[in-house]
Amino acid sequence: xxxxxxxxxxxxxxxxxxxxxxxxxxxxxxxxxxxxxxxxxxxxxxxxxxxxxxxxxxxxxxxxxxxxxxxxxxxxxxxxxxxxxxxxxxxxxxxxxxxxxxxxxxxxxxxxxxxxxxxxxxxxxxxxxxxxxxxxxxxxxxxxxxxxxxxxxxxxxxxxxxxxxxxxxxxxxxxxxxxxxxxxxxxxxxxxxxxxxxxxxxxxxxxxxxxxxxxxxxxxxxxxxxxxxxxxxxxxxxxxxxxxxxxxxxxxxxxxxxxxxxxxxxxxxxxxxxxxxxxxxxxxxxxxxxxxxxxxxxxxxxxxxxxxxxxxxxxxxxxxxxxxxxxxxxxxxxxxxxxxxxxxxxxxxxxxxxxxxxxxxxxxxxxxxxxxxxxxxxxxxxxxxxxxxxxxxxxxxxxxxxxxxxxxxxxxxxxx
Amino acid sequence: xxxxxxxxxxxxxxxxxxxxxxxxxxxxxxxxxxxxxxxxxxxxxxxxxxxxxxxxxxxxxxxxxxxxxxxxxxxxxxxxxxxxxxxxxxxxxxxxxxxxxxxxxxxxxxxxxxxxxxxxxxxxxxxxxxxxxxxxxxxxxxxxxxxxxxxxxxxxxxxxxxxxxxxxxxxxxxxxxxxxxxxxxxxxxxxxxxxxxxxxxxxxxxxxxxxxxxxxxxxxxxxxxxxxxxxxxxxxxxxxxxxxxxxxxxxxxxxxxxxxxxxxxxxxxxxxxxxxxxxxxxxxxxxxxxxxxxxxxxxxxxxxxxxxxxxxxxxxxxxxxxxxxxxxxxxxxxxxxxxxxxxxxxxxxxxxxxxxxxxxxxxxxxxxxxxxxxxxxxxxxxxxxxxxxxxxxxxxxxxxxxxxxxxxxxxxxxxx
Numbered sequence: 108x109x110x111x112x113x114x115x116x117x118x119x120x121x122x123x124x125x126x127x128x129x130x131x132x133x134x135x136x137x138x139x140x141x142x143x144x145x146x147x148x149x150x151x152x153x154x155x156x157x158x159x160x161x162x163x164x165x166x167x168x169x170x171x172x173x174x175x176x177x178x179x180x181x182x183x184x185x186x187x188x189x190x191x192x193x194x195x196x197x198x199x200x201x202x203x204x205x206x207x208x209x210x211x212x213x214x215x216x217x218x219x220x221x222x223x224x225x226x227x228x229x230x231x232x233x234x235x236x237x238x239x240x241x242x243x244x245x246x247x248x249x250x251x252x253x254x255x256x257x258x259x260x261x262x263x264x265x266x267x268x269x270x271x272x273x274x275x276x277x278x279x280x281x282x283x284x285x286x287x288x289x290x291x292x293x294x295x296x297x298x299x300x301x302x303x304x305x306x307x308x309x310x311x312x313x314x315x316x317x318x319x320x321x322x323x324x325x326x327x328x329x330x331x332x333x334x335x336x337x338x339x340x341x342x343x344x345x346x347x348x349x350x351x352x353x354x355x356x357x358x359x360x361x362x363x364x365x366x367x368x369x370x371x372x373x374x375x376x377x378x379x380x381x382x383x384x385x386x387x388x389x390x391x392x393x394x395x396x397x398x399x400x401x402x403x404x405x406x407x408x409x410x411x412x413x414x415x416x417x418x419x420x421x422x423x424x425x426x427x428x429x430x431x432x433x434x435x436x437x438x439x440x441x442x443x444x445x446x447x448x449x450x451x452x453x454x455x456x457x458x459x460x461x462x463x464x465x466x467x468x469x470x471x472x473x474x475x476x477x478x479x480x481x482x483x484x485x486x487x488x489x490x491x492x493x494x495x496x497x498x499x500x501x502x503x504x505x506x507x508x509x510x511x512x513x514x515x516x517x518x519x520x521x522x523x
Numbered sequence: 524x525x526x527x528x529x530x531x532x533x534x535x536x537x538x539x540x541x542x543x544x545x546x547x548x549x550x551x552x553x554x555x556x557x558x559x560x561x562x563x564x565x566x567x568x569x570x571x572x573x574x575x576x577x578x579x580x581x582x583x584x585x586x587x588x589x590x591x592x593x594x595x596x597x598x599x600x601x602x603x604x605x606x607x608x609x610x611x612x613x614x615x616x617x618x619x620x621x622x623x624x625x626x627x628x629x630x631x632x633x634x635x636x637x638x639x640x641x642x643x644x645x646x647x648x649x650x651x652x653x654x655x656x657x658x659x660x661x662x663x664x665x666x667x668x669x670x671x672x673x674x675x676x677x678x679x680x681x682x683x684x685x686x687x688x689x690x691x692x693x694x695x696x697x698x699x700x701x702x703x704x705x706x707x708x709x710x711x712x713x714x715x716x717x718x719x720x721x722x723x724x725x726x727x728x729x730x731x732x733x734x735x736x737x738x739x740x741x742x743x744x745x746x747x748x749x750x751x752x753x754x755x756x757x758x759x760x761x762x763x764x765x766x767x768x769x770x771x772x773x774x775x776x777x778x779x780x781x782x783x784x785x786x787x788x789x790x791x792x793x794x795x796x797x798x799x800x801x802x803x804x805x806x807x808x809x810x811x812x813x814x815x816x817x818x819x820x821x822x823x824x825x826x827x828x829x830x831x832x833x834x835x836x837x838x839x840x841x842x843x844x845x846x847x848x849x850x851x852x853x854x855x856x857x858x859x860x861x862x863x864x865x866x867x868x869x870x871x872x873x874x875x876x877x878x879x880x881x882x883x884x885x886x887x888x889x890x891x892x893x894x895x896x897x898x899x900x901x902x903x904x905x906x907x908x909x910x911x912x913x914x915x916x917x918x919x920x921x922x923x924x925x926x927x928x929x930x931x932x933x934x935x936x937x938x939x
Contacts, residue, residue: 183610197596206595212673
């Protein structure tokens with residue numbers, strides 16, 4: 108059990124589906140007001156835009172100009188949270204609790220200026236403490252931030268989770284509650300693996316791997332922040348009673364970690380594109396230049412494979428990126444390849460997916476990788492790329508094989 | 524003709540219907556970019572929310588809580604401008620012009636803290652000058668402001684016109700262009716009076732009376748600001764070519780004023796409620812208290828009729844307010860009447876409208892009032908209340924008579 112220090116604040120985040128209609132907003136307000144009356148005075152609510160709204164705004168701005176500057180893009184897509192904040196505050200007022208809405212600039216949620224993928228630098232909590240002194244529940248806009256020059260930024264899709272955990276850290280909260288449309292984190296996506304079970308307790312490291320490997324429940328940067336500042340995260344369903352099952356993500360004791368399951372979860376990420384650069388000249392520093400250019404355009408590179416062709420003395424470089432970054436990465440690399448010479452080619456391969464097994468117990472159980480290969484081989488699934496860390500093994504496979512692979516790995520490691 | 528000082532900035536405002544779809548936004552952007560290429564470098568664009576959007580937001584917040592605090596209400600309803608600003612800036616970028624969007628807090632459009640009816644105190648134009656130095660067209664959110672404590676305010680419905688003129692004043696602009704869905708200001712509402720004609724030149728005083736008397740084309744506070752700071756306002760249609768007819772509102776020379784028509788326009792306001800307070804005790808200062816209370820709740824009182832009943836020594840007070848203020852005014856007055864004693868009654872009468880004739884020439888043509896009475900009597904229209912100033916005569920009549928009265932007055936004074 109997590110230990111809730113009684114006088115520590117609590118941050119509760121409600122996602123898009125939780126505030127997807129006026130009725131749902133009112134239900135959330137009722138729950139919060141109830142808890143407030145029962146003594147939870149220092150609570151801050153973080154909300155996302157009503158479900159569908161951010162997509163609507165993205166469609167509008169992309170419809171006007173698919174190449175709009177990210178500055179103008181962020182201004183358009185962050186408007187949904189403003190509405191949700193105001194509606195939640197008004198709903199709390201209806202429940203008889205005073206409530207103030209806060210946008211990023213009003214609270215001082217200061218980020219860097221990497222529009223549409225900004226990172227929070229600082230949050231000024233002065234106004235929240237003042238609210239609590241006056242019995243007011245503050246409702247804070249997730250997803251958005253403001254630069255020091257007062258430009259609107261957004262934290263990337265799903266960034267409201269990050270806003271909530273960052274706010275919890277800034278407030279030194281007891282924990283951050285992520286209220287969503289599922290009961291918690293499962294051992295696999297139940298739509299893919301019907302045998303998937305809810306994980307009641309999960310270490311940050313496992314949660315972080317699962318989030319970054321494609322588990323949709325949590326945004327990986329939110330878990331990263333939680334882990335960095337040891338802020339417990341509770342994932343629970345908005346639509347279930349308060350005593351319903353949930354997932355607690357925190358740092359467990361060393362003893363508990365030793366007893367951790369070898370594999371806690373199986374994840375599936377369909378959002379994988381493999382980029383290949385072939386016939387690269389074997390020049391020192393060239394590979395570093397590639398990844399430096401990619402990083403500077405704000406694209407995350409995942410699995411990297413690097414082959415030197417001994418005869419021709421040329422290099423072949425393969426790596427995976429998210430499908431959303433494909434156009435940008437390809438444009439940039441194509442130009443760069445042309446500068447290097449006509450023999451250098453840049454290609455992109457779609458139709459791939461990444462299936463991973465994650466578990467703290469792997470650290471003390473060698474041989475998990477070979478077990479993964481055996482399981483996939485038995486299912487006739489070809490592995491295109493592979494990547495391992497201390498607590499995960501990821502295989503890039505054909506998208507058509509991905510669900511079969513997930514079920515087989517879940518059966519072998521979790522159901523066994 | 525107005526005199527455009529060539530190096531003075533220009534403010535162009537585009538209303539809800541002008542930005543009502545992505546296609547219309549792109550059309551506006553094309554016009555602005557064209558003018559920019561032809562040398563109009565110092566131009567600032569003010570936009571309203573896309574048509575229907577503010578109503579949608581009002582419905583949402585009223586649906587959640589019809590008694591939401593105005594602070595939360597303003598946060599909800601001002602979100603539409605943010606989207607329109609971002610889309611317009613993105614559309615200008617598509618036309619090959621750099622463009623920055625600005626919300627109220629980003630520019631420093633500082634208002635008082637009278638939420639939903641705020642008044643602009645100051646606008647910091649530093650960022651706009653910086654934009655122009657760099658060839659960037661600034662797009663500014665209308666309707667919204669920010670208090671010194673960084674709370675969002677709104678200027679009242681139609682407030683984007685006011686934002687535009689205030690910005691023109693702050694910039695010392697050559698003029699402020701209001702681009703809307705009509706060609707300009709007409710001698711009457713053409714839907715009511717088919718003979719109505721466009722007025723090409725209009726003095727501020729006449730425009731102000733017409734706006735405050737119900738002509739929907741301009742927001743009266745916008746004309747008030749224009750008059751106060753002598754900022755010429757041009758009303759034109761977004762959907763017509765640049766050389767199409769329009770209305771120029773400014774201060775004309777004394778000679779021109781002398782030649783002004785007796786009546787420039789006939790207005791019709793259906794939005795009238797008569798409040799009556801009866802059996803008020805005849806105490807000094809009591810009437811002042813009533814209007815002080817009403818003013819403090821942010822309600823504008825229009826025509827006032829005050830009768831002292833000599834026999835009973837009691838006072839009967841009648842006055843008109845806008846229909847939107849009815850609930851608030853009635854709630855407040857009801858409570859106050861109860862304090863004064865059981866005989867004091869407060870009643871509201873709906874189903875009324877106000878028909879007015881407005882014209883600078885009235886100043887030098889006595890007898891207009893008696894002509895108004897004659898015209899209305901001949902039509903069989905009963906006058907419930909009347910109010911006159913140097914340049915207008917307003918009659919409160921039954922709503923059912925209002926259109927007939929408008930046509931008769933227009934025929935008598937303008938078509939004759």
